[in-house]
Structure formats: C-alpha cells, structure tokens
Amino acid sequence: MSQGSEGEDFGAVIDFETARGRDYPTIRQFTVFLENRVGALNGLLRRFRGSKVRIMALSISDAAECSLLRIILSHPEQGREILERAGLAIIESDLIAIELPMTDQPMLDVCTALLRAEVNLLQTYTLMVQKRERTVVALMVDNIDQAQITLATNGFGLITENELQDLG
Incomplete structure (x- = not known):
C-alpha cells in the first residue's frame, strides 16, 4: 500500500483493487471534442457498431465551433481505443x-x-x-x-x- 509523506496509509480508507477494469470504485467519462456539424454525433456513435462497447450515458454541450460530448461506455478500455483510432481529441475523467x-x-x-x-x-x-x-x-x-x-x-x-x- 502507498504511504504518504507523513506515513498515512492511503489504502486503508477504502478497500478495492486499483487496476482499471477491475473493481475500481469509479467509472470513466470521456469528453470528446466534436465538430459542430450535422452528422458528427451519428458518425462517432457508428464507430461503436459491431463492438461490445455500449453507450451507457451521454451528454452534449453545444458551442459555436464545437460540441463537447460527455460519454460513459460499458467497456472503457475498448471504447478509448475506438475513440483514439478515430483521431478524436478526448479527455478522460473519473x-x-x-x-x-x-x-x-x-x-x-x-x-x-x-x-x-x-x-x-x-x-x-x-x-x-x-x-x-x-x-x-x-x-x-x-x-x-x-x-x-x-x-x-x-x-x-x-x-x-x-x-x-x-x-x-
């Protein structure tokens, strides 16, 4: 377990496996920057077709030049790969x-x-x-x-x- 600078035990508060895709107690959100144009969202969502990745939640914030898509995926590791292969700018948050x-x-x-x-x-x-x-x-x-x-x-x-x- 990790110890802080003054000896506090960071693993003692919550008992969980820290490896992603295990029983980590958070879920991942991907914020994706999309062009603000007709069909951009549809094109992104179609990339998940044929994969085991399901869209669990999404939220869209629209601006003049781009849209921010916040998305939670059933299989975040595979989902990140799909988003990265598409060349999209993404931010990952817990x-x-x-x-x-x-x-x-x-x-x-x-x-x-x-x-x-x-x-x-x-x-x-x-x-x-x-x-x-x-x-x-x-x-x-x-x-x-x-x-x-x-x-x-x-x-x-x-x-x-x-x-x-x-x-x-």
Missing part, C-alpha cells in the same frame, strides 16, 4: 456512479449528504441503465475520495466499472 434510493427526492438526499461533507457536485446525469429497478446516476465531484466515503456511509450503492459492464 466519476462516481450510484443507485438512487427509493425516496420522494433522491437527488436531494444525494446533495444533502455531499453538502454535509462539503463536497461540490460539478456534473451529474442519468445513465441509460437501471440496477435493481433503480435509477443510476453519474456524479462528478471536486473530492472523489470524500464523496465515495460519504455516499457509502449514507447507504448509497456505489457502482464499479465491472458492475457497469454487467449492466451493459
């Missing part, structure tokens, strides 16, 4: 995926837990899959380690990359 509780205001429950831990929510969107008939959301936060601990402590089910592949 997000947390959670099952929403069966309450009247589940996002309020999430936001309240994060607020108490002083964790800022930067992005969120719904995945196009469910787990145990519950909605799954992706969260980008400013302190991923604190958010994972807080959400797990408050009873939210965290979803790993392996689980995401199984849902896809």
Whole structure:
C-alpha cells in the first residue's frame, strides 16, 4: 500500500483493487471534442457498431465551433481505443456512479449528504441503465475520495466499472 509523506496509509480508507477494469470504485467519462456539424454525433456513435462497447450515458454541450460530448461506455478500455483510432481529441475523467434510493427526492438526499461533507457536485446525469429497478446516476465531484466515503456511509450503492459492464 502507498504511504504518504507523513506515513498515512492511503489504502486503508477504502478497500478495492486499483487496476482499471477491475473493481475500481469509479467509472470513466470521456469528453470528446466534436465538430459542430450535422452528422458528427451519428458518425462517432457508428464507430461503436459491431463492438461490445455500449453507450451507457451521454451528454452534449453545444458551442459555436464545437460540441463537447460527455460519454460513459460499458467497456472503457475498448471504447478509448475506438475513440483514439478515430483521431478524436478526448479527455478522460473519473466519476462516481450510484443507485438512487427509493425516496420522494433522491437527488436531494444525494446533495444533502455531499453538502454535509462539503463536497461540490460539478456534473451529474442519468445513465441509460437501471440496477435493481433503480435509477443510476453519474456524479462528478471536486473530492472523489470524500464523496465515495460519504455516499457509502449514507447507504448509497456505489457502482464499479465491472458492475457497469454487467449492466451493459
């Protein structure tokens, strides 16, 4: 396990395998820069046809000259290869995926837990899959380690990359 400069044990807080594609407790989002033209999104999505990669979630932000596509894929390693072969500019980020509780205001429950831990929510969107008939959301936060601990402590089910592949 890694030790910090003052001897703190970084692996003691959360027990997980750190290799990607294993039970790493985050999921990957790819931000893809697309030309702002008709058919650009369709052309990108067609690249996944015939592969085992499924699109689990996507979000588009449009600007005058380009669009930012944020995408979560069932098999991120293979998905990255497809995106790189296409010559696209991409940024890879870690997000947390959670099952929403069966309450009247589940996002309020999430936001309240994060607020108490002083964790800022930067992005969120719904995945196009469910787990145990519950909605799954992706969260980008400013302190991923604190958010994972807080959400797990408050009873939210965290979803790993392996689980995401199984849902896809």
